[in-house]
Amino acid sequence: MYSIRQANEPAPDIWQALADPTRRSLVDRLATGSKTTSQLCEGMPMSRFGVMKHIGVLERAGVIISRKQGRFRVNHLNVAKIHSLQSRWLSPRGAAFAGALDGLTDITGGNDMSQSDSPTSASVIDLALDWPVAVSVQKLWATLFEQPEIWWPRAYRAGSEDAVMTFDQKIGGCLREESANGGGVLWYSIFAINPRRSVDLVGDLAVRYGGPARSTLRLEVLPGETEGTSILKLTDAIVGRIGADMRNSVSGGWQAILGEGLVAHLNKQA
Structure with a gap:
């Protein structure tokens, strides 16, 4: 965990976590693949400590999963949490959230594991x-x-x-x-x-x-x-x-x- 909360302090919900533009930027970065904390901090207009605080909020809300791999901590976007937001709140409200749904579709992808794409190295x-x-x-x-x-x-x-x-x-x-x-x-x-x-x-x-x-x-x-x-x-x-x-x-x-x-x-x- 990147931040420590008091035992009686409730975890932020997904709306609170995504309300901040810096945290939305971190989510956008992780939508392209998992990254170490150092990679997430690159190019951010704040200190490493500041970025880690934002990562901590996203992690406590379940949007980011941080797991130790060797001597590095790797951050992953928890697509399951994004899917729950989409199915619970956005999809039932249709056109009102059309733009947001387009963005979430890019993050979560489709349901076809046999999807064809051009092979790479x-x-x-x-x-x-x-x-x-x-x-x-x-x-x-x-x-x-x-x-x-x-x-x-x-x-x-x-x-x-x-x-x-x-x-x-x-x-x-x-x-x-x-x-x-x-x-x-x-x-x-x-x-x-x-x-x-x-x-x-x-x-x-x-x-x-x-x-x-x-x-x-x-x-x-x-x-x-x-x-x-x-x-x-x-x-x-x-x-x-x-x-x-x-x-x-x-x-x-x-x-x-x-x-x-x-x-x-x-x-x-x-």
């Missing part, structure tokens, strides 16, 4: 997303592994209509899609797992989805701010042939699969 994408979930850590963890058939949307499956999703909870286990005719897709394999806390996976992105590229995915399940709630944290690092629109496509895909799939499913049950 090898590069890296770092994504981080957080979702609050209105169920316990135990419930979230169990649903993640036991019910992928329910929360993984059919629009994001590559096989036939009868394809079924399964997720093995063990080292070497797979998140896979299988059809009755023997076809299927191995989406991810588990290479590390800490029960009811975290799972690390690796998966390959085929050419048809914008690759070839390799994704190293980490999912963490943490207790929420109130009893009986939890937080789902995603970190995805993709290395390979990455086109210009790949970041928006992947972040929009995870928001649809986990945010509008798993998280929304559990929140409806709460």
Whole structure:
């Protein structure tokens, strides 16, 4: 965290966080990709301390996710939070927010993970997303592994209509899609797992989805701010042939699969 608040001081909401032009500028910078604090401070008309205070406000509001990578702290735009603003406030109000929606579409991207774009040389994408979930850590963890058939949307499956999703909870286990005719897709394999806390996976992105590229995915399940709630944290690092629109496509895909799939499913049950 870049700023410390008193225990009784409420976290700023997203409207307060985005009300300041400096903070909106930081969001614009992160819309193009994750950045270290030093990169965010470059060219800003204030001291590093001043920029860090603004980052702290955005972080407490859930707009920015800051995670340690080696000796650096990397800042990510929490697209899940932007999506919630769009779906909760902007989309229902239509034309009144048309301009704002155009900007948010540029940040969040579409929902098609197979979006075609021109391939470029090898590069890296770092994504981080957080979702609050209105169920316990135990419930979230169990649903993640036991019910992928329910929360993984059919629009994001590559096989036939009868394809079924399964997720093995063990080292070497797979998140896979299988059809009755023997076809299927191995989406991810588990290479590390800490029960009811975290799972690390690796998966390959085929050419048809914008690759070839390799994704190293980490999912963490943490207790929420109130009893009986939890937080789902995603970190995805993709290395390979990455086109210009790949970041928006992947972040929009995870928001649809986990945010509008798993998280929304559990929140409806709460």
